[in-house]
Amino acid sequence: xxxxxxxxxxxxxxxxxxxxxxxxxxxxxxxxxxxxxxxxxxxxxxxxxxxxxxxxxxxxxxxxxxxxxxxxxxxxxxxxxxxxxxxxxxxxxxxxxxxxxxxxxxxxxxxxxxxxxxxxxxxxxxxxxxxxxxxxxxxxxxxxxxxxxxxxxxxxxxxxxxxxxxxxxxxxxxxxxxxxxxxxxxxxxxxxxxxxxxxxxxxxxxxxxxxxxxxxxxxxxxxxxxxxxxxxxxxxxxxxxxxxxxxxxxxxxxxxxxxxxxxxxx
Numbered sequence: 001x002x003x004x005x006x007x008x009x010x011x012x013x014x015x016x017x018x019x020x021x022x023x024x025x026x027x028x029x030x031x032x033x034x035x036x037x038x039x040x041x042x043x044x045x046x047x048x049x050x051x052x053x054x055x056x057x058x059x060x061x062x063x064x065x066x067x068x069x070x071x072x073x074x075x076x077x078x079x080x081x082x083x084x085x086x087x088x089x090x091x092x093x094x095x096x097x098x099x100x101x102x103x104x105x106x107x108x109x110x111x112x113x114x115x116x117x118x119x120x121x122x123x124x125x126x127x128x129x130x131x132x133x134x135x136x137x138x139x140x141x142x143x144x145x146x147x148x149x150x151x152x153x154x155x156x157x158x159x160x161x162x163x164x165x166x167x168x169x170x171x172x173x174x175x176x177x178x179x180x181x182x183x184x185x186x187x188x189x190x191x192x193x194x195x196x197x198x199x200x201x202x203x204x205x206x207x208x209x210x211x212x213x214x215x216x217x218x219x220x221x222x223x224x225x226x227x228x229x230x231x232x233x234x235x236x237x238x239x240x241x242x243x244x245x246x247x248x249x250x251x252x253x254x255x256x257x258x259x260x261x262x263x264x265x266x
């Protein structure tokens with residue numbers, strides 16, 4: 001696999017991340033996952049805007065322009081002879097000394113990788129994560145930081161129950177998101193999703209659904225799952241029906257018509 005590391009293409013096996021890189025030692029960085037179709041990145045402007053917003057929160061100065069990132073991204077996809085792909089952009093605060101404060105000035109690390117797009121995954125059966133919760137009061141709940149440990153813990157919990165994912169509650173016990181996606185419920189004909197203030201990551205696909213299909217931000221309780229006619233999860237790779245949570249079916253336990261329509265259009 002060929003990657004781009006700080007503007008230079010190389011084989012992944014030849015790449016070197018400094019052992020003192022703050023992304024490795026402290027999780028001090030952000031990332032984006034972008035779907036590429038026909039060699040073109042989906043919703044690139046929205047993804048790079050979120051990357052910049054996250055970098056600003058962490059005090060990371062972007063090392064190149066938006067167009068520079070897009071050019072590197074497309075070139076990496078071409079170098080790997082891909083057309084439909086998944087690209088990850090990883091940005092860290094770069095190399096730093098021991099301690100929490102980054103050096104001044106800091107030299108960020110920017111890495112871009114590309115891989116084949118996985119097969120379209122089927123409907124999701126999930127649990128409610130009991131081992132961890134989403135902290136809606138934390139600034140990092142609003143950015144895609146390199147520290148994904150709560151999500152990892154919840155996903156391992158789901159694997160223990162042999163299901164596909166886990167839904168994360170916030171500190172108030174309301175629904176926030178799944179380990180890798182935003183959550184949408186169809187209730188009484190309204191398409192609802194937890195607000196960012198409840199710990200939902202401001203997803204790019206989520207924003208698209210709110211803007212184009214009149215989805216509404218609304219606090220959601222666990223009991224709302226039983227009221228939903230259908231439900232689905234969204235991330236950069238698409239939409240997946242959510243058909244069961246904690247052994248209880250959502251609606252009739254089958255992918256809903258609205259879910260299927262949106263998946264086909266997006």
